[in-house]
Amino acid sequence: MSISEASIGASPLGRGPTIRDVAALSGVAASTVSRALTQPHRVNQATRERIEAAARELGYAPSTYPRSTGPGRSGAVAVLVPDITNPYFFDFIRSTQHQLKTAGYTQLLVDTEEDVELEATYLEEFRGSAVGFILPATRLSDEQLISAAAKSPLVTINRSTPGVPSVIIDTPSGVQQAMEHLFSLGHRDIAYLAGPPNSWSDGRRWDALQERAELLGIIIRRLGPYHPSTRSGAAAADTLLNSGATACIAFNDLVAIGVLVRLRERGIDVPNEMSVVGCDDIFGADFCQPPLTTLTAPIEQAGRVATDMLVSRLRPGRSQMRMKAELPTHLTIRASTGPPLRPAR
Amino acid sequence: MSISEASIGASPLGRGPTIRDVAALSGVAASTVSRALTQPHRVNQATRERIEAAARELGYAPSTYPRSTGPGRSGAVAVLVPDITNPYFFDFIRSTQHQLKTAGYTQLLVDTEEDVELEATYLEEFRGSAVGFILPATRLSDEQLISAAAKSPLVTINRSTPGVPSVIIDTPSGVQQAMEHLFSLGHRDIAYLAGPPNSWSDGRRWDALQERAELLGIIIRRLGPYHPSTRSGAAAADTLLNSGATACIAFNDLVAIGVLVRLRERGIDVPNEMSVVGCDDIFGADFCQPPLTTLTAPIEQAGRVATDMLVSRLRPGRSQMRMKAELPTHLTIRASTGPPLRPAR
């Protein structure tokens, strides 16, 4: 072996020492090693220490895979996020990672890049490997979702489908609140900057807005759909300016921030010439210019609840699981909303 | 079984159908099923179709774990990021996910939350399960790192340790550029807002700044260390204002953005009263107020290169691997830098 190779360290693809190597070195049976490592009290003090020493010496690291096939299998839970670059999922991811770890599972985090097909592919690909799925903001159709739920334990976030456990964040009430806030400021013509067509949340928000607009007797316009990213902001802002609306509510903060940037470029004053409201209160919503009025979502809690729901399904002991949890949002008012130049007619 | 249970779908913890179930249903041996599914051409057309039908009918999904233990093992590559909520890693994560997937590996993404101990724990925990590691911005000591590299194939990013393969993003040259930019604007007293003490990048940047400051005959002050998040911004900004410096270069954009926010709160005009430069050009650097001058890092490329390096180590066929790659950064000038009130003395 050359020096350079030695310096590299681990042998390429060299399977590390196995439980049998440790057994041989400590002069016991493999099963004893297994016990010593997983149920230390079930083995003699002296033996255990000998085994531990041998394991240390060999640099033994147990592979978790076999546990996933044998009896008492644990395993991985796959979390499929549509866009890992969307700050919305930050706290969610952290939250699920914590909860899963605590419950003895490994988080398998996958970015589906807003692509339904990719999402379906991963769902299928990991079906055999993961013991369950968490699907925040899935883009799957009801049929796909139901079929997937029939095959693997799974929990969705912000997506209600019959028979599929879900955690719902109540943004519809939130956007209604936002609308009323705008109404109270004098706005009478409001635009909704729509998100992905296959987003369930999008549909619900739009419905809620229409309903409330009718009640208030004001105009609500649906613009878009837009890809939920800051890049869509320019297009959305331009359309918005030509629409006649004096305020807008965006599908999410990314779009809203993109709109703010574009409006500034075009010299439009926010909120005096245009009020902007986002959804989610993501990283950046507080330091963009002007700071964004938005709906703060309890996303970290959503992650916790979703994980608990899934885990309770995974443990056969538990009696019965909650099929649905609903979490409230609240409106965080910042400088991006204010009076329109003049109350509409 | 109650209706509600039925509607839930998958049986709780029900191990799905196995390859043997499919074999039984299609009247062939298990090995034939395996072949039919992995090397379709090696099996009779008719048989294959029968097997595929049976698999479909049972909803069979292969478990990937056994492949990880048996011969020709593939497996997971663990990517340990210090802070998944830091937008810096966005494109990196995407990039590694793509590359790994292409190469036939699964990305195991783990958030170590800026915690050395947690990082070490995960490194140990996944040592047996993952075939290799990618460590962007590890906080480990040289000893820990070398020891880890001796046990598992691993590639670091932004961390050079003898014998450990690494991808280095050349921010030192970048911060020197930034300093010269500030110098040309008339700044003669510049502060460096330091990052985590155990960050290798931090040390390198500081060294580069000191060296260049001496050359230019100007003052450079080290303030901090600060936790690399926007939350540290307030403390950093306050110290900064009392330091006498007319400009600052921050460890990363999160700190820089936090500083911008705080300065605005305190009514300090950026860049007229204080110039601010960040590092990394993360999401948010372009839409904060004022937009942040920063060093744009080719992080997506870094992910690609790092993955390639690791994968080439994993495949025994490859002759020899690159031990080091260096990637350049460039200074992106935005509105957060400008002339100081008056050139220092």
Place this chain on the structure above:
DNA sequence: ATGAAAGCGCTAACAT
């Protein structure tokens, strides 16, 4: 307290 043996789901030699 420990060992022997069987088995998890899958793949790959080796036979047929």
Place this chain on the structure above:
DNA sequence: ATGTTAGCGCTTTCAT
């Protein structure tokens, strides 16, 4: 082209 067998690393009865 297909079946048989052995084996991956680990856990778990069941003996001893």
